[in-house]
Amino acid sequence: MKKVVTLGPAGTYSEIATKKLLKVLNMDAKILFEPSIDFCFEKFKETDYLVLPLENSIDGYIQRTLDLLNSNEHYYINKELSIPITFSLVSNEVSMDEIETVYVQFKTQNQCLNFFHQFKHLKFVITDSNVQSLNLHLKNPKKTAAVVPTHLVSNKHQLVINHIEDELTNQTRFVLIEKKLWEERVEKNLKVLLVLSPNVDRPGLLYNLLGTFAKHNINLSSIMSRPKKDKIGTYHFFLELNLQSKNLKELLQTLKNSIDLNIKILGVYA
Template sequence: MKFSVLGPAGTFADAAAKKYLSLHPIKNVEIDYHATFDQVYQAVTPDGIGLLPLENQLDGFVLATLQRLQVADIDEIGEVTVPVNFGLAGKVSSLAEIKRIYVQFKTEGQCQKLLSQLPNAQIITTSSNMVSVEKLQAGMTGDAAIMPQSQLAVQDFPFKLDNVADQTDNNTRFIVFKKQPAVLKLPAQPAAEQPAKFKYAVFVTPPTEEVGVLYQILSYFAKMHLNLVTIMSMPTRRKIGIYSFYIEISGTFDQEAVLVETVKKMTAVYTIHSLGLYAL
């Protein structure tokens, strides 16, 4: 079975995939690397799984992933969070000599303090942090790159800076998914004194925009004491002013009937696009 992730080896996505496999061992699995997150999604086979970044502690939700989830038939089977930190390396002797700096598109938002010190440097966006490393390796004098902190020890460049993220306690959450429509059904509850926890992800789209529409949506969960942990609005692209809401609900397995009944009621009023339910 292939586990499709952003490559090459050494990315935070690679670390997240390996952490997930250490927590959820899968037999005969091969990590399958791809150059972009779109290619990762496209590469997931019917019997395989994929991994996409969903949320960064400093830079928020990954818009490209939410846009994909909004229209894709996927079934989230788990999540994994990994610490992320960055270093800078360059073919220079000081920050002032940097003319071009390679930065992954989400990394840029997590290293604003450093980039503000380089007002005259050209920022070149890359698809992954390891691509930034490769661009620097093939680059010229005056080039620099922001890369995973772990790469500083194995890369040979004349100038290096440790810990260049805006704060050191930074994490990224990834989702693990299958490419199939999600079905709102909880796994069998494990035998334990305390009910295990779950997370359920869904897009809820109202038919029209009206006063109090978000309050109405949230009231379904509040009345049934279901814990909402995430809400993000996304344009539906059908008409300005009509939004779809990405929502994550957490709960315990003894709330199964309540969750299913609540979503069933909402389906009569809203367009419901379930993305999966998994144990935490």
């Protein structure tokens, strides 16, 4: 049986997304869990698929996913799936005033800032996963609370506050990563994730780059710079664009001819 690795432990939104992706693609695979994005990429060397969060509608792109995807050769996004994300605060205390410490995963906290802004007395213990937050609270229930996915809430807690995320429409986009790019796509409208690394920095570089997309009538949905890490002030550009697959080769050739840069495809997906 094939294997897929994702963020664990079991019970996380990553597991839910992985199961949904496997079902959509009609694939059967054993799900393996790792505690961090770095460990997931390491384990991916031994497995067939990798499922990771790429972007949250409140907190933005998952930068570590982008950086490791770029630093590894021949890893490609072939499918995406967005799922709704809701969080609850659970505690054995009867009110927020009695809670002193909250266990919360770092990305989860960033999606619930408006709620926590109301309670200046709280101290936060940052965890690696939402399940770990719950387990730490259960081991240390006195004057503590945990922020957990709503589907993990039980009736054992004295205090449950649902929907503490900043936006009720909160979503996270997960991606399926493989070691080869799907060459033939039946979808008409695709998303493409590129990394552009200019070889020479000069005035007007970004202007010329964006002009190329406008000339080809291509919708650029996002652009983000990330440091190359070998020297201060040098950057990669991560771009996500909407494109028909038949136009991809033409676009890449035009970019190479007009601007001195290295181009890497990180995914073609829908």
